[in-house]
Amino acid sequence: MxxxxxxxxxxxxxxxSTAGQASVQIKKNLRQLGLSPEIIxxxxxxxxxxxxxxxxxxxxxxADVKVFENYIEIIxxxxxxxxxxxxxxMKEGYSTASDTTRSLGFGxxxxxxxxxxYTDDIKIDSILDVGTVVTMRINxx
Amino acid sequence: MKIREIRDLLDAEVLxxxxxLDSTAYSACGCDxxxxxxxxVKDQAVLLTGLVNPQVVRTAExxxxxxxxxxxxxxxxxxxxxxxxxxxxxxxxxxxRMYEACGLLYSNGLVxxxxx
Numbered sequence: 001m002x003x004x005x006x007x008x009x010x011x012x013x014x015x016x017s018t019a020g021q022a023s024v025q026i027k028k029n030l031r032q033l034g035l036s037p038e039i040i041x042x043x044x045x046x047x048x049x050x051x052x053x054x055x056x057x058x059x060x061x062x063a064d065v066k067v068f069e070n071y072i073e074i075i076x077x078x079x080x081x082x083x084x085x086x087x088x089x090m091k092e093g094y095s096t097a098s099d100t101t102r103s104l105g106f107g108x109x110x111x112x113x114x115x116x117x118y119t120d121d122i123k124i125d126s127i128l129d130v131g132t133v134v135t136m137r138i139n140x141x
Numbered sequence: 142m143k144i145r146e147i148r149d150l151l152d153a154e155v156l157x158x159x160x161x162l163d164s165t166a167y168s169a170c171g172c173d174x175x176x177x178x179x180x181x182v183k184d185q186a187v188l189l190t191g192l193v194n195p196q197v198v199r200t201a202e203x204x205x206x207x208x209x210x211x212x213x214x215x216x217x218x219x220x221x222x223x224x225x226x227x228x229x230x231x232x233x234x235x236x237x238r239m240y241e242a243c244g245l246l247y248s249n250g251l252v253x254x255x256x257x
């Protein structure tokens with residue numbers, strides 16, 4: 001199997017106004033690779049929700065997007081507070097976000113459900129007070 | 142519906158990408174919650190919102206939306222307009238409230254997306 005193409009991003013967690021920049025960039029990168037608009041949209045939306053989550057809950061983190069021949073893998077890692085109850089966090093409408101976050105248009109409890117909606121596989125590894133790693137996979141048909 | 146018709150129906154002021162007024166919108170979404178906007182894919186859509194921050198433009202870009210309308214006389218920042226310009230997204234503002242703006246577009250034929 002050929003080596004994947006890897007895009008790495010450091011997500012700044014100190015400034016909400018920059019949240020989403022990496023996802024906009026990955027969208028441009030994937031367009032240059034000539035992938036279908038639907039695949040590009042699914043990857044960028046899933047990453048965007050994850051990026052926003054890392055900024056509002058975990059003071060930032062890292063994002064790696066690996067483009068394989070038949071699928072794309074997105075790995076989001078942070079050193080935030082961790083997710084106490086992953087099943088609950090996956091429910092639409094459940095959120096622990098602050099009122100400030102809500103006033104910015106996020107924190108409606110749709111982040112993780114949207115990430116699941118747009119990907120073929122999602123795996124969440126989280127340890128309280130240590131951090132969270134979200135691994136998502138989107139198949140290229 | 143052409144973006145130009147949306148501008149006329151809402152009596153809106155175009156703030157950037159005026160050259161794209163002849164693009165056609167097939168659906169619309171009126172929302173201040175960006176994750177709700179991201180939940181359902183829309184086709185060549187217009188986003189009506191009263192929320193003002195750069196994530197509004199990034200959300201529209203993620204969803205391949207072609208136009209953003211700020212309601213209730215909300216005005217986007219220069220940073221937001223630069224982002225929209227980079228992505229060819231028409232931005233306009235109108236003084237109508239969300240309910241009225243959505244109602245005008247809907248009753249003139251621009252229906253929303255069916256939830257899948």
